[in-house]
Amino acid sequence: MIAEMMDKLVMYFQYPFVQRAMVAGVLIALCSSLLGVTLVLKRFSFIGDGLSHVAFGALSLSAILNRIMLAVSGAAVQGILGVFVKNQMLLVMPVTMLVAWLLLGATKKSKIMGDASLAMLSVGSLGIGYLIMNKFSSGGNVSSDVCSTLFGSTSILTLSDFDLWMCVIMSVVVVAVFVLCYNKIFAVTFDADFATATGTRAGVYNTVIALVTAAVIVLAMNLVGSLLISGLVVFPALSAMRVFKSFKSVVISSAAISVLSAAVGIVASILLSTPVGSTIVVAQLIVFIVFSIIGIINSKGRKKV
């Protein structure tokens, strides 16, 4: 039985698309877990969900815009437009970043942008996105298109080289930003007022966090789809916070948890023929339960002593 499974794994990992999925999956998991710690502590756990719905709306919009423009314009423009058609990210990414900046970076100015407006934005984009896809979709199979965008059921296995390189570059950028701004991110997350009063420009770092979050979420849509994205952002941080006590250990362990459960989830989904995104989320849920139990045992042990 185990030998059979190993054979199956070895066979699958010979395919480039499986290798690509594994690399991209692990990298995205790493990035989202790093940001997740800050977002959870800043009480922005739901931002992943909201932004991914915005990205979903933008994705369907860009698909339809491209079709209209292709139909209207001549062959000369097609070269440039071709880039847009192939890489819808070029529209989706800026739109999502703008919304992220409005929500995270500019919260001090706009009081309306609270909890309710995030929900409104999220559901609004989802509705518009689905409406557009349903009415104007080019492919015949609308529901499978929508399903794969929402749940990422197949797209992780159909990554192109371009997608993979985007993932690699983004991950390098995210990790570099995080390491270089680590101390400032800590200060701004723990106490933004104090940080500002003593000369750290909290607004700048909030904006950086917002933009990077948007970028990671757009990339992560390929992995788990828009509906399950919050899982990637929230679970590793929450699990780590059950057990670890310092910011540094929480950041490191949540990165480790996230990478590990993404890898296990991808392997399991191949072996059991389950959808990739939901398998990863279930893996993270299991880790969370285990860590919660460890946390409870730890705190009980301390009380006895």
Add this chain to the structure above:
Amino acid sequence: METQIICNDLVLGYDGKVVSSGVSFEVHRGDYLCIVGENGAGKSTLIKALLGLNPPISGTISAPGGLKAAAIGYLPQHTEVQKDFPASVKEIVLSGCLGKGGFSPFYTSGQKMLAARQMERLGITGMQNRCYRELSGGQKQRVLLARALCATEEVLLLDEPVAGLDPMVTKEMYGIIENLNRDGVTIIMVSHDIAAAVHYATHILHLSRTPLFFGKKEDYIKTDTGRIFTSYAGGETP
């Protein structure tokens, strides 16, 4: 005596709504200024203005001694976020040094030494690896005080430093602040506790819609408002 901060005819408020107007006072090096007043009298708005977080509607805040913007150490009230924040004492104290670091992404050995010295000063060296959220109220205040001292030893701005502490710890906290003041740290403290303010402070600013009083503590006690509030608070000095 060197003048550190001059506030001239401040109108305080937020979103264009005036909370308090005509606020003028001076802070000299080594002063212990207590800002008292009922809720909504503009105490926290004044703090935000002094810290540069929320500029006053009109009026000027100047620092003739060349006090830099980053030279006010701040002890805030506890926030919701900090209740379950996973951070060690050392990490929090170190973060007070950030304003001095410029663009350097990591802490320098000088900053680490400064943090170690301030932890020693407040007697929290032994708990530097403990988790902040598991400390008692008084211990948390010491940690935040050490962080503020890392930012500066010139002026400390304390926002309700004894809120939620039990009487023993409150007394201890006042003792720590008094010692810092003796070491030459200028203290600006916002407080509800008028009895303690009168006992420890050198100067009192009593805020209302318009400032009721600013001056030396000895004169404050003689005013009608001072008498009402001190007798109301028991009239007894701790």
